[in-house]
Amino acid sequence: MIRIEPRESPSRRLTIGIPVASALLALLLAAIPLSFAGANIGEAYQQMAKGIFGSLFAFTEMLTRATPLIFTGLAATLAFRAKLWNIGAEGQLYLGAMAAVAVGTGWLDGPPILLIPVILVAGALAGALGMAGPAYLKTRFGADEVVTTLLLNFIILIFIQMMLEGPLKDPMGMGWPQSSPVVDNALLPQILPRMRLHYGLVIALVAAVVAHIMLSKSVWGLKLRAVGENASAALHAGIGVKRTLMSAALISGALAGLAGVSEVAGLRGYLTTDLSPGYGYTGIVVAMLAGLSPLGVVIAALFIASVFVGADSMSRAIGVSSYLADLVVSMALICVLIGGFIARFTIKINPVNKQQSTPDTGAR
Amino acid sequence: MNNDTVLSLNQLSKQFGTVIANESVSIDLKRGEILSLLGENGAGKTTLMNMLFGHYMPDSGSIDVADASGQLTPLTLGHPQAALNVGIGMVHQHFTLAENLSAIDNILLGSESLFAWRRSMHQAREKINTIMQRTGLSAPLDTIVGQLSVGERQRVEILKALYRDARILVLDEPTAVLTPQEADTLFANIEIMAKDGLSVIFISHKLREVLAFSHRIAVLRHGKKVGEIATKDADEKIISRLMVGADTPPTARETMDTGATVLQLIDLSVTGHSARTSLEHINLSVCANEIVGIAGVSGNGQSTLAKVLSGLITPTAGQVKIDGEKVRLFTPANILKAGVGRIPEDRHQDGVIGAMSVAENLAIENLDSDEIQTNGFLRHQQLKQNAQHLSQKYDIRGPGIEAPARLLSGGNIQKLILARVFEASPRLILANQPTRGLDMGAASEVGKRLMQARKRGAGVLLISEDLDELLALADRIVIMHDGDLHMAPSHDRGQIGLIMAGQTS
Numbered sequence: 001m002i003r004i005e006p007r008e009s010p011s012r013r014l015t016i017g018i019p020v021a022s023a024l025l026a027l028l029l030a031a032i033p034l035s036f037a038g039a040n041i042g043e044a045y046q047q048m049a050k051g052i053f054g055s056l057f058a059f060t061e062m063l064t065r066a067t068p069l070i071f072t073g074l075a076a077t078l079a080f081r082a083k084l085w086n087i088g089a090e091g092q093l094y095l096g097a098m099a100a101v102a103v104g105t106g107w108l109d110g111p112p113i114l115l116i117p118v119i120l121v122a123g124a125l126a127g128a129l130g131m132a133g134p135a136y137l138k139t140r141f142g143a144d145e146v147v148t149t150l151l152l153n154f155i156i157l158i159f160i161q162m163m164l165e166g167p168l169k170d171p172m173g174m175g176w177p178q179s180s181p182v183v184d185n186a187l188l189p190q191i192l193p194r195m196r197l198h199y200g201l202v203i204a205l206v207a208a209v210v211a212h213i214m215l216s217k218s219v220w221g222l223k224l225r226a227v228g229e230n231a232s233a234a235l236h237a238g239i240g241v242k243r244t245l246m247s248a249a250l251i252s253g254a255l256a257g258l259a260g261v262s263e264v265a266g267l268r269g270y271l272t273t274d275l276s277p278g279y280g281y282t283g284i285v286v287a288m289l290a291g292l293s294p295l296g297v298v299i300a301a302l303f304i305a306s307v308f309v310g311a312d313s314m315s316r317a318i319g320v321s322s323y324l325a326d327l328v329v330s331m332a333l334i335c336v337l338i339g340g341f342i343a344r345f346t347i348k349i350n351p352v353n354k355q356q357s358t359p360d361t362g363a364r
Numbered sequence: 365m366n367n368d369t370v371l372s373l374n375q376l377s378k379q380f381g382t383v384i385a386n387e388s389v390s391i392d393l394k395r396g397e398i399l400s401l402l403g404e405n406g407a408g409k410t411t412l413m414n415m416l417f418g419h420y421m422p423d424s425g426s427i428d429v430a431d432a433s434g435q436l437t438p439l440t441l442g443h444p445q446a447a448l449n450v451g452i453g454m455v456h457q458h459f460t461l462a463e464n465l466s467a468i469d470n471i472l473l474g475s476e477s478l479f480a481w482r483r484s485m486h487q488a489r490e491k492i493n494t495i496m497q498r499t500g501l502s503a504p505l506d507t508i509v510g511q512l513s514v515g516e517r518q519r520v521e522i523l524k525a526l527y528r529d530a531r532i533l534v535l536d537e538p539t540a541v542l543t544p545q546e547a548d549t550l551f552a553n554i555e556i557m558a559k560d561g562l563s564v565i566f567i568s569h570k571l572r573e574v575l576a577f578s579h580r581i582a583v584l585r586h587g588k589k590v591g592e593i594a595t596k597d598a599d600e601k602i603i604s605r606l607m608v609g610a611d612t613p614p615t616a617r618e619t620m621d622t623g624a625t626v627l628q629l630i631d632l633s634v635t636g637h638s639a640r641t642s643l644e645h646i647n648l649s650v651c652a653n654e655i656v657g658i659a660g661v662s663g664n665g666q667s668t669l670a671k672v673l674s675g676l677i678t679p680t681a682g683q684v685k686i687d688g689e690k691v692r693l694f695t696p697a698n699i700l701k702a703g704v705g706r707i708p709e710d711r712h713q714d715g716v717i718g719a720m721s722v723a724e725n726l727a728i729e730n731l732d733s734d735e736i737q738t739n740g741f742l743r744h745q746q747l748k749q750n751a752q753h754l755s756q757k758y759d760i761r762g763p764g765i766e767a768p769a770r771l772l773s774g775g776n777i778q779k780l781i782l783a784r785v786f787e788a789s790p791r792l793i794l795a796n797q798p799t800r801g802l803d804m805g806a807a808s809e810v811g812k813r814l815m816q817a818r819k820r821g822a823g824v825l826l827i828s829e830d831l832d833e834l835l836a837l838a839d840r841i842v843i844m845h846d847g848d849l850h851m852a853p854s855h856d857r858g859q860i861g862l863i864m865a866g867q868t869s
Contacts, residue, residue: 229719236714238697
């Protein structure tokens with residue numbers, strides 16, 4: 001007989017070990033579809049590793065890919081810690097990107113020291129604004145934020161399309177639905193010459209550290225955790241539950257908005273509707289993999305970016321579909337969720353004692 | 365073994381991590397017998413019953429239950445369905461009802477086939493009505509359980525067990541929510557049923573009712589059975605000594621002149637969703653150096669009054685004055701600032717944040733003070749020192765101040781809340797069911813602290829269903845019934861009980 005019993009308190013070793021084990025397990029499980037695709041498993045993994053660590057360029061490409069994931073992972077982490085299920089990071093990312101091109105494509109002029117902070121702030125504000133609506137509806141009317149934020153993603157994307165066909169359309173863009181390029185002075189500079197890696201990564205890392213400090217050391221962080229863990233007791237203790245939820249929502253939206261700014265001003269240089277291959281949604285996976293810890297988000301984002309970049313390079317080298325990356329990421333999420341269950345419960349297998357079991361009483 | 369025995373627990377042991385919840389406990393139950401299971405909180409009563417009912421798997425030991433012919437047969441362990449099939453019914457301390465279903469649906473839940481084409485409600489209703497008549501347990505069958513009072517919910521739970529032809533009924537602290545009269549009726553009915561052949565195990569803290577109604581008493585302490593005694597040979601002293609290992613001294617009280625009025629309710633009204641959550645023109649004052657007790661059956665407006673005084677709801681009419689100042693904004697933060705300390709009714713839900721540390725929970729009502737934070741950042745060192753100090757002062761025992769509060773036992777969680785409330789030196793203390801579910805040691809600690817606060821000059825509003833507690837602690841008792849307050853003419857148990865039941869002259 002198999003019994004499942006809750007653990008008293010998940011140990012620290014388990015809380016860190018399980019995400020790591022899940023990630024590795026997901027990578028191993030990838031061998032199954034790979035073998036179905038007829039690939040040489042050893043070579044596939046080798047190509048994957050080469051795609052990440054094979055050269056400085058490969059490595060910086062991985063870091064470039066991790067940058068937006070850190071932002072969106074942090075966005076999900078802060079919201080989820082308050083039990084506010086922000087599924088709308090994708091839309092908030094696009095709002096941030098749109099704000100960046102709205103102010104950064106010539107409307108405003110100045111030195112980088114002025115322009116860069118301006119587009120960062122504009123993008124953060126736009127992202128926060130995108131989350132303000134769902135958060136207001138939740139705190140005021142109890143509307144389920146999962147539904148509102150998720151649906152808002154599609155509305156925002158269509159809105160962006162409209163803007164790119166209209167006011168934000170690049171007059172020099174040969175009719176393509178894309179924005180004008182961000183002016184040079186507003187671009188996030190590259191970190192290394194001839195590499196695409198940009199200072200968005202540094203901003204993301206700073207954001208992660210700040211988020212960690214705020215969450216664990218500040219009164220605001222304590223309030224946020226209190227609201228997330230037991231809103232009823234938090235309310236009773238005099239904590240402004242709605243205000244705390246609202247602040248968590250705005251900061252979460254702002255972080256997702258920064259992901260958009262970073263992509264537009266650091267990488268692409270202009271806005272199109274294929275700016276993000278689902279970074280907002282992947283951010284949720286990153287956050288869960290990180291166990292909702294801001295510093296863990298950095299590591300989880302690096303892992304998932306590695307899987308994406310590695311799978312890309314593998315698919316180029318041996319001709320299997322790059323969708324394998326999505327598969328590995330999904331499996332990592334499933335492994336983490338199962339792993340989380342294992343961390344919280346023990347599974348005990350009791351041998352059935354014949355004397356104790358009477359026939360035909362247990363089942364109906 | 366005599367074949368009167370319907371249930372026999374043999375050497376049951378259960379361990380959670382390093383905590384031994386039960387250690388080879390053996391208990392026999394005879395047909396038609398009422399057995400009390402006594403013990404302090406954490407003595408292992410509930411664990412034992414959960415093993416009987418199949419919620420927990422014992423580490424070792426076995427359970428035998430008499431079948432229809434009276435032959436003892438081993439029970440399949442770890443399967444609630446097996447326990448139900450042999451006629452074991454359990455009424456948990458925390459009810460297991462679906463709040464969005466009607467009472468009758470809850471009673472039928474699980475006993476109907478999932479694939480039945482139509483429900484034979486008529487038959488079921490008749491059976492339930494018969495049970496209700498026979499036992500005197502009544503509940504509005506078609507009302508949604510979410511709208512029932514705690515007492516009514518309990519009756520639905522008992523009916524549910526009886527509907528399934530329970531031959532052995534386990535009641536986990538059944539009278540915590542009843543008036544003395546209701547409790548008396550319940551036990552009278554149980555006695556009738558026992559004569560009819562029902563065997564009852566009831567878990568209780570209240571020595572008075574244990575002595576009055578049971579046939580035999582088994583006492584658990586630290587997971588072991590420390591005594592078993594026929595009720596006719598027992599008295600309060602013997603039992604309480606068995607339970608705690610020593611006599612508990614009664615709470616000492618000294619007479620005291622009352623000071624200035626600290627709480628004044630003037631024509632306070634709250635229009636709730638039902639009569640149960642409404643208050644009608646309540647007038648009450650509490651002075652410094654005074655404990656005012658509010659007696660009454662739960663669901664007569666006490667929780668609404670508590671919510672107003674906790675700042676969770678705003679009254680529709682009337683005034684609340686604290687220390688002579690009219691409260692204008694009803695928020696928990698504002699009420700705290702006005703000098704009200706609150707001990708919530710549901711300490712797990714409203715009192716602590718289980719996932720957060722003991723230290724953080726101790727500080728949570730005081731987050732804006734300079735002691736806790738500088739420029740918005742927590743002073744961890746101060747927080748720790750403070751928690752260390754309070755853990756010692758209030759004897760909060762557990763895995764440590766950094767451990768999550770949910771690992772504490774119920775009594776220690778209450779001590780944590782006491783520490784938080786009393787350290788703020790409140791002018792008024794609202795204690796809502798402060799000893800519910802606590803063992804005698806922890807309960808007397810609560811009483812002692814309330815008396816200390818009274819001596820210090822605070823006013824205390826004590827809401828309780830435990831009349832003994834009110835009689836011991838309160839200077840004045842008012843009785844709440846149907847959202848209204850009635851003065852108790854004296855500290856007389858019978859008269860108070862009558863008013864609680866709504867029989868005012």
